[in-house]
Amino acid sequence: EAQVTQNPRYLITVTGKKLTVTCSQNMNHEYMSWYRQDPGLGLRQIYYSMNVEVTDKGDVPEGYKVSRKEKRNFPLILESPSPNQTSLYFCASRAEGVSYEQYFGPGTRLTVT
Amino acid sequence: EDKVVQSPLSLVVHEGDTVTLNCSYEVTNFRSLLWYKQEKKAPTFLFMLTSSGIEKKSGRLSSILDKKELFSILNITATQTGDSAVYLCAVAADSWGKLQFGAGTQVVVTP
Numbered sequence: 001e002a003q004v005t006q007n008p009r010y011l012i013t014v015t016g017k018k019l020t021v022t023c024s025q026n027m028n029h030e031y032m033s034w035y036r037q038d039p040g041l042g043l044r045q046i047y048y049s050m051n052v053e054v055t056d057k058g059d060v061p062e063g064y065k066v067s068r069k070e071k072r073n074f075p076l077i078l079e080s081p082s083p084n085q086t087s088l089y090f091c092a093s094r095a096e097g098v099s100y101e102q103y104f105g106p107g108t109r110l111t112v113t
Numbered sequence: 114e115d116k117v118v119q120s121p122l123s124l125v126v127h128e129g130d131t132v133t134l135n136c137s138y139e140v141t142n143f144r145s146l147l148w149y150k151q152e153k154k155a156p157t158f159l160f161m162l163t164s165s166g167i168e169k170k171s172g173r174l175s176s177i178l179d180k181k182e183l184f185s186i187l188n189i190t191a192t193q194t195g196d197s198a199v200y201l202c203a204v205a206a207d208s209w210g211k212l213q214f215g216a217g218t219q220v221v222v223t224p
Contacts, residue, residue: 031209031210033211033212035214040216041216042117042201042214042215042216042217043156043201043203043212043214044214045211045212045213048209048211050209058211090155090156094210099161100144100145100147100161100205100210100212101147101158101161102158102210102212103158104155104156104157105155106154106155107154107155
């Protein structure tokens with residue numbers, strides 16, 4: 001089954017404790033992206049990647065890091081989480097080509113206390 | 114700065130009603146406009162619109178794009194409780210298809 005998976009689905013952590021949210025897709029998509037979703041603000045892009053070893057900042061990159069060492073994986077790293085990073089996070093991917101449809105993972109709900 | 118604005122922010126309707134959702138945009142390099150449905154989980158794709166005036170239709174849902182006036186509408190006819198969701202509008206505004214999302218419209222359909 002074609003899908004985007006994320007882990008963990010739920011995470012409660014404390015300020016300053018480094019964490020990684022994993023994202024993997026099995027569709028051989030070139031383009032992958034991370035979004036955060038906050039009430040009233042919709043989905044905002046954090047980082048995106050056009051292919052292996054090619055990443056760029058989105059609209060809200062502060063406090064986040066990413067890497068793209070393999071085509072299928074695109075982990076999101078919070079080196080020192082803070083309470084304002086409490087949010088719902090989505091990973092998405094799409095194939096290079098005419099369609100701009102992005103396929104979303106199930107989401108990770110992160111709470112930083 | 115690119116902007117996507119959806120209206121209304123929320124609405125409550127009765128089963129069987131027709132709903133019209135609006136999405137206006139201001140982007141510098143428009144490629145396509147997409148509609149997604151989100152029900153307490155990941156957004157699921159509904160439509161992608163690239164050309165003006167061509168209606169896309171799927172069952173009771175339809176959507177159209179006006180590139181001159183820079184807006185799109187999503188219609189849902191004969192609404193059902195299963196249509197209750199947040200409907201997201203997004204614009205692809207660069208060659209890599211970065212999606213700029215609106216805040217969404219929360220639709221509640223009551224029995």
